[in-house]
Amino acid sequence: MKIFHLPDLGEGLTEAEIVEWHVQVGDTVATDQPLVAMETAKAVVDVPAPWGGRIHALHGKPGDIVPTHAPLVDFETDGEDARPSETSPAHAGPKAVSAPPREDQGSVVGHMPAAESVVPEQAIIRKRPAEKRTVKALPKVRRRARELGIDLSRVTASGRHGETTLADLQAHPVGAPPTAPRSSSQGQASQTETLRGTRRIMAQTMALARDQVAATTLFDDADLEAWRGRQDITVRVIRALAKGCAAHPALNAWFNGETLEHTLHGHLDLGLAVDTPDGLIVPVLRDIGRAEPGKIRQELERIKKKTQARALEPGEMANPTFTLSNFGMIAGRYATPVIVPPMVAILGVGRLCHDVIAVMGGIATHRRLPLSLTFDHRCVTGGDACRFLRILIDDLAEPS
Secondary structure, eight states: OEEEEOOOOSTTOOEEEEEEESOOTTOEEOTTOEEEEEEOSSOEEEEEOSSOEEEEEEOOOTTOEEETTSEEEEEEOTTOOOOOOSSOOTTOOOOSSOOOOOTTOOOSSEEEEETTEEEEEOOEEEOOOOOSSOOOBOHHHHHHHHHHTOOGGGSOOOSTTSOBOHHHHHHSOOOOOSSOOEEOTTSOEEOOOOOOHHHHHHHHHHHHHHHHOOEEEEEEEEEOTTOOSOOOHHHHHHHHHHHHHHHOTTSSEEEETTTTEEEEOSSOOEEEOEEETTEEEOOEETTGGGSOHHHHHHHHHHHHHHHHTTOOOGGGGSOOSEEEEOGGGTSOSOOOOOOOTTBOEEEEEOOOEEEEEEETTEEEEEEEEEEEEEEETTTSOHHHHHHHHHHHHHHHTSOO
16 A cells, blocks of 8 residues: 655645545556646646556545645555555545655655656646636625625626626525524624635735744835826836845845845846735746836736636746735725745835825925835844835836
């Protein structure tokens, strides 16, 4: 009996969720045949078989969270009988504590041992299997549907472009909620959901950032009144960031709190926070500081489309050196954006505003862009952060 343990699916992830099994107990599989679809922080990955044989046991069912290096599949290989494993009973659920790595463990991202040879293997990224039908609905409609216990796929949509509206929810008969409701003091039903996929990883990452980073935030505004003609705000912000990082690389860096090593980068790999229905996803624009404005816009459009389609490859989300959060496109003027270690800085861009300001001899109305710079005060001084922000403000004030 051979036991295949869940490999590290990339970037040191500690767990993954079972989406669907491609095999059943009793099936005979070949090396590299897909066994199971596992959802990680940003993508759904098909995990291939590290060797051929007969499936003796599957550990977990769709929806289960499996720790990295925990038993995943039991194999009966050629010349072996069907004696059950002492450590892995058939159909056992995932253990709460990760099992230690074994010599026979596979690796989806890297190399996959197969028999006596090593076979290179790439992760297969794809979208989660579709629901009963595609549902178009605004976040507030989805939230209200959860509160009412309504399955959106069963609601008749009347929106102009086929989307489900709040009125459609009101017209739909409310059935039994998916989880046992609890009545609040206002008489409305409440329900509990377990965070999964991207939102689960986001919760863990934010907790890690809270525990490891000494975060401090500076707030200021860039005056855009001198701009000539129509300009791309996001492209201008990225251009300003590139100048700031070149002048003060202490913020375009990584910090190791255990070894107290501060790694300064000579290139800008910019993580761009993208809001999706599944949660916050951060694709990376590689060496974007050297790109021309037209190329920056092309890269922005390309990476956003891939993010929204959940078609990003693992390498397109790995190792950013600085993060940009353009939350002002939705709402909000200032924020305290959270740094994800090992990075040491993140810039938040708020909603463009028209402010009344004092000028020589009176007052005037200027367009101003709110900026919120959070930095790790363990390795970045207040002076470094202020000078960095000054460069951004001055560059954004340029006419073009």
